[in-house]
Amino acid sequence: xxxxxxxxxxxxxxxxxxxxxxxxxxxxxxxxxxxxxxxxxxxxxxxxxxxxxxxxxxxxxxxxxxxxxxxxxxxxxxxxxxxxxxxxxxxxxxxxxxxxxxxxxxxxxxxxxxxxxxxxxxxxxxxxxxxxxxxxxxxxxxxxxxxxxxxxxxxxxxxxxxxxxxxxxxxxxxxxxxxxxxxxxxxxxxxxxxxxxxxxxxxxxxxxxxxxxxxxxxxxxxxxxxxxxxxxxxxxxxxxxxxxxxxxxxxxxxxxxxxxxxxxxxxxxxxxxxxxxxxxxxxxxxxxxxxxxxxxxxxxxxxxx
Numbered sequence: 001x002x003x004x005x006x007x008x009x010x011x012x013x014x015x016x017x018x019x020x021x022x023x024x025x026x027x028x029x030x031x032x033x034x035x036x037x038x039x040x041x042x043x044x045x046x047x048x049x050x051x052x053x054x055x056x057x058x059x060x061x062x063x064x065x066x067x068x069x070x071x072x073x074x075x076x077x078x079x080x081x082x083x084x085x086x087x088x089x090x091x092x093x094x095x096x097x098x099x100x101x102x103x104x105x106x107x108x109x110x111x112x113x114x115x116x117x118x119x120x121x122x123x124x125x126x127x128x129x130x131x132x133x134x135x136x137x138x139x140x141x142x143x144x145x146x147x148x149x150x151x152x153x154x155x156x157x158x159x160x161x162x163x164x165x166x167x168x169x170x171x172x173x174x175x176x177x178x179x180x181x182x183x184x185x186x187x188x189x190x191x192x193x194x195x196x197x198x199x200x201x202x203x204x205x206x207x208x209x210x211x212x213x214x215x216x217x218x219x220x221x222x223x224x225x226x227x228x229x230x231x232x233x234x235x236x237x238x239x240x241x242x243x244x245x246x247x248x249x250x251x252x253x254x255x256x257x258x259x260x261x262x263x264x265x266x267x268x269x270x271x272x273x274x275x276x277x278x279x280x281x282x283x284x285x286x287x288x289x290x291x292x293x294x295x296x297x298x299x300x301x302x303x304x305x
Contacts, residue, residue, distance in 0.1 A: 003075060005039040006068045008032060009047065013065060014276050015138035017055060024138070069277045076280050089118040090281045095131040095143040096123065097198070098224055100268060103243045104296070105144065108288050119281045127197035135273050141282055145269045146241065147199040155271040160293035161300055162267050164242040165200060166249070167259035170234045181259045183211035190236030191218045192227045203264045204239045228254070239264065242300075268296075 012021040012032065022029040040047050047061035057065065096105055101123060109121060124131075124140065131143040135155060149159055169175055175185065186208060194201050208215065219236065221227045227238050228245060232253055239259070248254040270289060272278070278286070 001039070001042055003071065005035045005042075006071055008035045009039060009061075009064070010068050010072060010277050011138075012036065012048070012055070013057065013061075014273060016136070017053075020138055065275060072277045088116040088281055088284065090279060091120040091122065092281055092285060093122045093124065093139065093141045094285075095126055095134055095140045097127060097131070097144075097146050098125055098194075099241050099244050100144045100146055101125055102224065103241075104268060104292075108285070108292050111292075112285055112288055116281065116284065127195070128199050129197070132271060135271050138273070141272070141276070141279075142285070143271050145199075145271060146266050147269070148203070148265065149267045150269065152271065154274055156274050158270045158290075160268045160270060160289065161296040162265065164300060165239055165259075165261040165264045165266070166242045166245050167237060167239045167257040167261070168228075168231055168245050168249070168254045169237040169257055170232055171252070171255055172234075173237065173255065173257075175237070175257050176255045179258060181257045183208050183213045186215050186237075187213050189215055191215045192230055192236045192238040193218055193220045194224065194227065194240075195220060195222055200239065200241065200264050200266055203266070207263045241266070268293075 008021065008025065008027075011025055012018060015021040015024055018029055018032045018036075021027075022032045025032070036047065043060065043064070045060035046058050047064060048055045049058055094105075105123070109123070112119070113121070124134070126134070128145040128147045131140065131145060132152070132155065134140040135143045144160075146163060151157055167181060175181055178185070219230075221230070224240060224244050227240065228248060230236065231238050232248070237257070239261075245254055245256075249256055270286070272282075272286075
């Protein structure tokens with residue numbers, strides 16, 4: 001049994017198709033097909049059911065999968081043992097919404113790059129549902145999501161930190177004098193929104209709509225930085241993750257209104273496909289994520305006091 005056939009088998013499982021597996025491995029699709037057929041011939045059983053354009057693991061494929069993952073893991077460990085000074089290489093494809101890509105991940109990526117400069121990192125932005133689907137399809141190795149705590153049957157999910165939200169306004173906004181902001185106060189207020197599909201925007205709008213509040217006008221921006229600048233200039237108010245406005249609040253450039261964000265509670269979560277083999281590079285990255293997440297939780301608790 002050739003190890004490269006098993007690696008190809010794992011890639012097909014993760015990618016969800018022969019075509020995407022060929023693209024990831026830079027093989028011709030006929031080569032992927034030939035390798036899987038050779039493995040099936042050796043094992044005497046089909047590993048995939050081809051149903052139209054979809055492929056599904058057969059019972060034999062499901063039974064082979066954990067052994068193939070273990071062989072791949074042992075292969076990497078053997079290489080590390082025989083070449084302990086060899087530089088960790090490869091690539092990582094990571095997805096995250098803008099708020100996390102800009103305010104949570106830079107420190108992790110910087111530390112990781114300092115330790116493993118030969119590992120190529122690709123960071124793709126997107127909204128949460130889109131990023132989760134890209135993990136499912138094998139287009140991403142790992143994604144970070146900002147959403148209400150969610151568990152998936154097909155994704156391994158780790159909740160890293162509960163994120164506070166902040167309804168922010170310019171310094172001279174009259175709402176700053178109110179002991180509490182209620183949805184009715186926002187009826188005639190200009191709301192500056194992130195792009196459609198953003199989880200916390202959706203939750204915010206749902207809460208307002210439940211109270212019969214449909215603010216008009218409302219403005220949509222693709223950039224959190226653009227939203228902050230527009231709020232500071234007096235164009236309107238906005239609900240944003242606290243981490244994205246923490247610096248401006250501390251510097252007195254924005255004010256945080258007394259808004260009950262209970263219905264917009266979100267968490268930063270990491271997700272990996274439940275069938276994915278965790279490569280040495282991905283494992284090291286996840287270890288750094290867990291280390292940084294412990295600090296995030298401490299900082300969030302301190303700032304919320």
